[in-house]
Amino acid sequence: MTVGAALDCPLCLGPAYLTARVPYSMTLSHGGTAHGHRTVVLCPGCDRGTSSAAGLLAFFAVRERIDHTNFREAAPLVQEWVQRCAEVTYSGVDLDGEVEEWAAGLMD
Ligand SMILES: [Zn+2]
Secondary structure, X not given: OEEEOXXXXXXXXXXXXXXXXXXXXXXXXXXXXXXXXXXXEEOOOOOOOOHHHHHHHHHHHHOOOOOOOOHHHHHHHHHHHHHHHHHOOEEOHHHHHHHHHHHHHHHO
């Protein structure tokens, strides 16, 4: 996992506080599991009300950045946020169903 400088939020295009590359796994339709990485973004607008982001958003509400003076305070908050982001898994089954419906429509 890496935590990096903020990009713009891909949802609202506003400035994000933080980005992180986290590992994730995806269940494939034949039962296998694919592992990869995805980038998650901490956005003060879109993540408001998200429990996993609450601690970090509160941190950034009073501090501009994570530096050597507040790193020990920020580290567990970053860890909590990233861990919850990484727990989200995606299933390929729903997508397969949509593809089948689309293909069946073509054959009508
Ligand atoms: Zn946003």
